[in-house]
Amino acid sequence: MPLQFLAHAAPPASCISASGTARSIAVKLAFGACTPDATLQARAREVVRNDGVVGKVHTLGTWHDPAVLSQLSAALGHLLAPALRAEFEWYQCRGAFFHNDAHYDARLFGIWCIVGPQAEVVFPRAALRLPGGPGSIAVFDPFEIHGVLAPEYSVYSAADYQEAEASVFLGFELDITPAVADAFGIHAGIEGRVISSNTRIAADSGAFDSAS
Numbered sequence: 001m002p003l004q005f006l007a008h009a010a011p012p013a014s015c016i017s018a019s020g021t022a023r024s025i026a027v028k029l030a031f032g033a034c035t036p037d038a039t040l041q042a043r044a045r046e047v048v049r050n051d052g053v054v055g056k057v058h059t060l061g062t063w064h065d066p067a068v069l070s071q072l073s074a075a076l077g078h079l080l081a082p083a084l085r086a087e088f089e090w091y092q093c094r095g096a097f098f099h100n101d102a103h104y105d106a107r108l109f110g111i112w113c114i115v116g117p118q119a120e121v122v123f124p125r126a127a128l129r130l131p132g133g134p135g136s137i138a139v140f141d142p143f144e145i146h147g148v149l150a151p152e153y154s155v156y157s158a159a160d161y162q163e164a165e166a167s168v169f170l171g172f173e174l175d176i177t178p179a180v181a182d183a184f185g186i187h188a189g190i191e192g193r194v195i196s197s198n199t200r201i202a203a204d205s206g207a208f209d210s211a212s
Helices: 037-047 066-083 177-182
Strands: 006-007 013-017 020-022 026-034 057-065 090-091 095-097 109-113 120-123 129-130 136-140 144-147 167-175
Touching: 006 066, 006 129, 026 037, 026 066, 026 109, 026 129, 037 109, 037 167, 066 167, 095 120, 120 136, 129 136
Parallel strands: none
Antiparallel strands: 006 026, 013 020, 026 136, 057 090, 090 167, 095 144, 109 136, 109 167, 120 129, 120 144
16 A cells, blocks of 8 residues: 555644754654565564553564565655665554654654554544554654554543553654655744653643643
């Protein structure tokens, strides 16, 4: 499935990276699909841990694989593939409460679900829900608030995922090259609210905490 771009109507917002560079937060997200082969699915199942905290995204290690890099590059297409970094990271969650990943610097974040239940990656500020089940790929600004919910839920509650199967994602990163910035609507400078690692986010709804 070719990657599709979705524009959102959230109010303009900006971020300041760890290096001090100010930029707008992407006004588009992207999604697609690529069926992982049996070998990659088996690798994903091997890394699953049963002691993870419900609702938290757990990192399960970084790795490299030229064959997987080639397959993912083909799925991302000619526009985004040149910006793809070669290092991957395994992530696991049983539902994920709303958060952002403000520690990323000058890059976009992507997830490719390898195994797990049907789920959706939910962006409350952007009012978008992207497919998050096996085979789905999502690319988004790590400063954008997001969570992983079962399709029937609109808010996060740990009680809903106590018995849930774990989702295992292959995490990847894209450098914000001029082509990527143009595709996702990113520009330099401050516009609107600044979202950072100090921004307080309600874990259940993804709304900004009134005290932040």
